[in-house]
Amino acid sequence: MQLVFIILLLLITLITLSLCFFNVRTIFQIYKKNRASIGFGKRHWLGILFSMIVIGFIVYCLYTATIYFFNPVPNQMKWILALLFTSICLFTSYMWLTSIYTKPEEKPYISLITLSIISGLGNSMVIFVLNETISDQRILPKNLLFSYFILSILLFLFCQIVIRFKLIKITNDIVFYKRVHFVEKVLKTSYATLESMEDGKIQASLNNDTEIISRFANFFVNVFTWSITIVFGLIYLGLLSFYGLLISLSVVSIASILFYFISKSAEKDWEKTRDIQNHFFKFINDLVGGYKELSLNARKSIEFKEDMTESCNQYRKKRTVADTKLAYGIVTGDLLFVTVIGAVVFLFPILFVNIQNDMLRSYVFVFLYMGGPLTGILNSIPELLMIKVSWNRMNVMLKDLNELETKNVVPIHLPKVNHMKLELKNAFYQYKQQNSDHFKIGPINAEFHSGEIIFITGGNGSGKSTFAKLLVGLYEPDEGGLWLNDQVITSDEVGEYFSVIFSDVYLFDKLYGIDFESKFEEAQKYLKILHLQDKVQITKEGFSTIKLSSGQRKRLALLISYLEDKPFALFDEWAADQDPDYRHFFYTTLLQELKSRGKCIIAITHDDKYFDVADRLFRVDMGKLEELDTVTDPVMMANKGLMI
Numbered sequence: 001m002q003l004v005f006i007i008l009l010l011l012i013t014l015i016t017l018s019l020c021f022f023n024v025r026t027i028f029q030i031y032k033k034n035r036a037s038i039g040f041g042k043r044h045w046l047g048i049l050f051s052m053i054v055i056g057f058i059v060y061c062l063y064t065a066t067i068y069f070f071n072p073v074p075n076q077m078k079w080i081l082a083l084l085f086t087s088i089c090l091f092t093s094y095m096w097l098t099s100i101y102t103k104p105e106e107k108p109y110i111s112l113i114t115l116s117i118i119s120g121l122g123n124s125m126v127i128f129v130l131n132e133t134i135s136d137q138r139i140l141p142k143n144l145l146f147s148y149f150i151l152s153i154l155l156f157l158f159c160q161i162v163i164r165f166k167l168i169k170i171t172n173d174i175v176f177y178k179r180v181h182f183v184e185k186v187l188k189t190s191y192a193t194l195e196s197m198e199d200g201k202i203q204a205s206l207n208n209d210t211e212i213i214s215r216f217a218n219f220f221v222n223v224f225t226w227s228i229t230i231v232f233g234l235i236y237l238g239l240l241s242f243y244g245l246l247i248s249l250s251v252v253s254i255a256s257i258l259f260y261f262i263s264k265s266a267e268k269d270w271e272k273t274r275d276i277q278n279h280f281f282k283f284i285n286d287l288v289g290g291y292k293e294l295s296l297n298a299r300k301s302i303e304f305k306e307d308m309t310e311s312c313n314q315y316r317k318k319r320t321v322a323d324t325k326l327a328y329g330i331v332t333g334d335l336l337f338v339t340v341i342g343a344v345v346f347l348f349p350i351l352f353v354n355i356q357n358d359m360l361r362s363y364v365f366v367f368l369y370m371g372g373p374l375t376g377i378l379n380s381i382p383e384l385l386m387i388k389v390s391w392n393r394m395n396v397m398l399k400d401l402n403e404l405e406t407k408n409v410v411p412i413h414l415p416k417v418n419h420m421k422l423e424l425k426n427a428f429y430q431y432k433q434q435n436s437d438h439f440k441i442g443p444i445n446a447e448f449h450s451g452e453i454i455f456i457t458g459g460n461g462s463g464k465s466t467f468a469k470l471l472v473g474l475y476e477p478d479e480g481g482l483w484l485n486d487q488v489i490t491s492d493e494v495g496e497y498f499s500v501i502f503s504d505v506y507l508f509d510k511l512y513g514i515d516f517e518s519k520f521e522e523a524q525k526y527l528k529i530l531h532l533q534d535k536v537q538i539t540k541e542g543f544s545t546i547k548l549s550s551g552q553r554k555r556l557a558l559l560i561s562y563l564e565d566k567p568f569a570l571f572d573e574w575a576a577d578q579d580p581d582y583r584h585f586f587y588t589t590l591l592q593e594l595k596s597r598g599k600c601i602i603a604i605t606h607d608d609k610y611f612d613v614a615d616r617l618f619r620v621d622m623g624k625l626e627e628l629d630t631v632t633d634p635v636m637m638a639n640k641g642l643m644i
């Protein structure tokens with residue numbers, strides 16, 4: 001007995017000291033402002049009151065039980081009780097401090113594990129108390145057992161409320177942080193990598209996987225609480241009958257192994273359903289992006305619907321197969337349980353002739369009580385495997401995004417230099433995507449200066465847009481490189497010097513990256529120049545609308561380009577959507593105005609009528625860039641009236 005007291009005393013001293021440490025650390029973090037207060041309201045007062053009631057009740061139960069068992073109470077026991085009381089108070093204060101003063105990305109697993117243990121203990125105490133109360137050979141008085149019954153309910157209730165509350169926060173935090181982290185990674189990934197990714201993959205990961213992964217905290221706490229209940233249940237069974245314990249352990253193990261293998265085979269089907277999810281998101285993109293085309297053509301729409309339905313059907317089939325396997329597993333597990341209870345009731349009296357009815361009843365009672373948590377654990381295995389599938393997917397994706405070229409997304413302060421020269425020297429680039437013709441451009445040698453208007457022309461598919469993406473840094477050259485004012489510049493950096501309008505321009509409804517306050521007057525001026533003043537208003541929140549015609553959208557993009565005020569501007573077939581008058585205005589006035597402001601304008605265009613506007617003209621042909629002589633080029637000469 002003495003040894004038990006010493007071990008208990010050591011254990012409880014260790015727990016008390018650890019809790020002291022956690023409390024002091026938290027207070028220090030609050031003092032250092034590493035934790036921010038979320039405010040203290042009525043809810044917290046009520047919670048603290050409830051904690052006090054629970055602590056008071058624990059003390060009362062411990063005190064009455066000690067008096068009942070020990071009379072007089074030994075000194076060591078008094079110490080154990082005092083330390084136990086201190087630990088309970090310290091744990092409660094730690095919990096409240098960390099709930100009121102929170103830290104970003106904090107995962108309160110210590111509190112959760114402790115609370116799950118206490119809640120599992122409370123849960124298993126119910127079996128013990130009830131079984132003891134109805135037993136013919138009861139050792140404790142009924143009034144004490146009743147107090148324990150209330151205590152176990154209070155413990156279970158209190159811990160579960162706190163656990164659920166903390167879990168809601170953790171779960172939503174996980175989704176939040178995973179999504180932010182994911183978006184950060186995507187934004188740091190090179191355009192070439194992102195372009196090569198399977199359509200819908202990013203959406204599926206951001207939407208599906210983050211949600212599923214967030215369920216882990218819930219799963220973890222539930223399984224932990226149930227496991228504690230089962231462990232205590234097994235200990236109690238062991239105390240009742242050693243053979244009973246062996247049989248229960250075998251059943252639990254067989255059921256778990258069986259269920260694990262069934263779930264494992266279902267995992268493959270989940271992997272397949274997850275692949276289908278990627279496809280499904282691609283279909284959603286097609287549905288929204290291609291809605292015009294679909295709604296105009298009934299046959300197209302029917303065939304698209306058939307394809308999308310087939311994808312949904314594949315998902316349904318795979319899910320059904322996986323879920324059916326699990327259903328079999330659950331039923332088999334339940335059956336195993338009932339069979340064992342039956343075997344105990346019918347076989348035990350034959351095998352162990354001296355066994356008492358009271359023992360049999362206790363055995364069945366405990367076993368039935370353990371059934372709930374056990375089924376809970378078994379049912380959670382599929383969830384764990386689903387979480388695993390999503391977790392792996394997400395990590396593979398994050399790893400891919402990480403390992404492939406990553407960009408350094410730091411805003412650069414552009415040097416205030418009057419003249420800038422950008423050069424491409426011996427630059428090559430080849431597409432590496434599967435299922436493509438691996439189109440290649442290069443070697444490209446060219447230089448572009450401030451105050452120049454440069455036109456790039458060439459046939460469809462000749463490589464103009466590819467060249468543009470290489471020049472602005474979206475693609476990194478496989479060979480050769482970029483030079484700015486005779487200094488090597490990386491592809492990550494060069495984009496900061498450019499304002500680009502692609503032919504498939506994407507408009508955000510907000511002015512990202514522009515200090516609106518200081519540009520307000522300028523923005524109003526350009527709205528008028530671009531004939532948009534009656535269509536769009538610009539405020540701090542963004543544009544009043546971006547529901548515009550394609551020509552108007554390009555004009556709004558030009559306005560953004562003006563406001564960005566970068567030394568180089570690249571326009572990919574900007575004028576293609578403009579009416580003849582505005583096209584004329586663009587080539588003869590807007591470009592000249594930009595040139596007079598010292599900008600270097602590189603415009604991809606097929607408008608040979610305006611080639612004479614350019615200071616230099618380049619043609620792209622089969623991935624090669626060649627500068628045309630503006631004096632001898634037939635089109636230029638024709639435009640200048642030198643040749644008919």
Ligand SMILES: Nc1ncnc2c1ncn2[C@@H]1O[C@H](COP(=O)(O)OP(=O)(O)OP(=O)(O)O)[C@@H](O)[C@H]1O
Nearest residue numbers: 195431433436439459460461462463464465466467
């Ligand atoms: N993402 C890509 N992956 C693989 N190949 C591509 C990719 N984008 C373009 N290509 C290939 O590169 C070639 C050049 O395309 P690019 O878009 O540069 O032509 P372009 O001169 O701009 O044509 P257009 O005048 O029609 O816009 C094409 O043959 C195309 O197949």
